[in-house]
Amino acid sequence: MKDFLSELLICPSCKAKLKLYNAEYINGEIEYAKLVCGCGREYPVTNGIPRFVANDGYVENFSFEWNRFNKTQLDSFNRTEISQVRFREVTGFGPEQLKGKFVLEAGCGMGRFLEAASKTADQVIGIDLSFSVDAAMVNLRKFPNVHLIQADIYNLPLPLKSFDLIYSIGVLHHTPDPKAAFLRIAQLLRDKGAIAIWMSPKSRFPFLPKATSIARIFTTRMRKERLLNIIESVVPKVLPLVRVPVIGRSLKGWVIPVCDYKGKLPLIESQLLEWSILDTFDLLSPKYLYEYSPWQIRGWLTEAGLSDIITTSPAIVARGKAILG
Ligand SMILES: C[S@@+](CC[C@H](N)C(=O)[O-])C[C@H]1O[C@@H](n2cnc3c(N)ncnc32)[C@H](O)[C@@H]1O
Ligand SMILES: [Zn+2]
Known part of the structure; x- marks a missing residue:
């Protein structure tokens, strides 16, 4: 954390300025410290990042x-x-x-x-x-x-x-x-x-259940490591299907809950696969997803x-x- 940030931060609770204590600097930046408010609240700085949440x-x-x-x-x-x-x-x-x-x-x-x-x-x-x-x-x-x-x-x-x-x-x-x-x-x-x-x-047909919405009932409750393992093994197998011209586009999301970057980006095939896996996880794992x-x-x-x-x-x-x- 740079000094600039420590001077800007305020207590999220009472909005007062915070005071810096026990600062440990590494290469000119605050790596560990505590930010203390007059209201009695304290916020730690760890690995150079001020933390305002307990988890x-x-x-x-x-x-x-x-x-x-x-x-x-x-x-x-x-x-x-x-x-x-x-x-x-x-x-x-x-x-x-x-x-x-x-x-x-x-x-x-x-x-x-x-x-x-x-x-x-x-x-x-x-x-x-x-x-x-x-x-x-x-x-x-x-x-x-x-x-x-x-x-x-x-x-x-x-x-x-x-x-x-x-x-x-x-x-x-x-x-x-x-x-x-x-x-x-x-x-x-x-x-x-x-x-x-x-x-x-927002879906153009909000009353038609999408595979993605149905899958999310289960995937949002799964252990993250397990969900990622499943996605890593399924995505490479179904990508050829969602890439079939014309019908592939309607299969994606509605029938097969995956994301695919094919054709959009200047990346090589292994990178495209990683982006598709990342985005499929990003679609299926978050607790909240509003439209x-x-x-x-x-x-x-x-x-x-x-x-x-x-x-x-x-x-x-x-x-x-x-x-x-
Ligand atoms: C899909 S990611 C997008 C991250 C980045 N904007 C990007 O496009 O690469 C959504 C991010 O929102 C964050 N987020 C969700 N709820 C939040 C909240 N209440 N306060 C701060 N961040 C939140 C998540 O932790 C997550 O990193
Ligand atoms: Zn305060």
């Missing part, structure tokens, strides 16, 4: 997923610009907009989009409830402008109205109350700041008092700006 709660699957697939989607690891391009597509934040800005990613996983944002932003903060922050720390420690926090979106140790840009990609629909989660992060936006979120698409229409999401942005709202469909990208006031 990873309902996102145990993501702790497992992002520590197992800790580099799969990292641009600097696979020498592509896949995450960079996707970050730009989803957020609309280009280099001109990021330059000199204070940026927050809510639900950063192992840090693929933090890496993208850090290229031009002034400072980038990634928060996540899971132990994915430990994987992100290994991946991004070398970037002096990236900061990580283990914290819950519903109870953040960050001051209101403090960020120029906020984004959250593939996160809100995995929380117990996505609208409340959105309203929490929107409160952190400065006047004239911009926010962008991506959420998974909304773009109109519902637009309502959230309006309720948050944002202007210049854009929503797209079927996968939902929503963007808005904080009104000066």
Whole structure:
């Protein structure tokens, strides 16, 4: 943890500034310490990360997923610009907009989009409830402008109205109350700041049971190691089926609960298989997976008092700006 972050953090409970005690520095950064609040609460810093949760709660699957697939989607690891391009597509934040800005990613996983944002932003903060922050720390420690926090979106140790840009990609629909989660992060936006979120698409036929929804009844209750073993053995066998022209597309998700990246990315076959396994686990393991229409999401942005709202469909990208006031 850099000194910059220790000065920014507040007590998620009483919102007072925190004091740093017993700091142990390694290479100029705080590796271990405790952050103490006047209200009596204490928050540890371990492995360079301030922790504002006692455990990873309902996102145990993501702790497992992002520590197992800790580099799969990292641009600097696979020498592509896949995450960079996707970050730009989803957020609309280009280099001109990021330059000199204070940026927050809510639900950063192992840090693929933090890496993208850090290229031009002034400072980038990634928060996540899971132990994915430990994987992100290994991946991004070398970037002096990236900061990580283990914290819950519903109870953040960050001051209101403090960020120029906020984004959250593939996160809100995995929380117990996505609208409340959105309203929490929107409160952190400065006047004239911009926010962008991506959420998974709502089914076009919500009353037709999908194989994915049925499979999730069982897979969300399984031990994560066992689920991953099953996925690793099944995905390579069914990928040829879902790649059959025309019918393959309808089989995927509706009949066979897998994800497949074939044809989309400049990766070699073994990497495509790993991305497909990772994404199938990401689909079948999370406890919560909600679906909304773009109109519902637009309502959230309006309720948050944002202007210049854009929503797209079927996968939902929503963007808005904080009104000066
Ligand atoms: C599908 S992953 C996406 C991670 C990253 N945005 C990406 O696209 O690679 C969803 C992430 O949201 C995090 N998450 C879910 N609920 C959260 C909460 N209440 N507070 C903070 N993070 C949360 C999970 O731990 C997980 O890392
Ligand atoms: Zn306090």
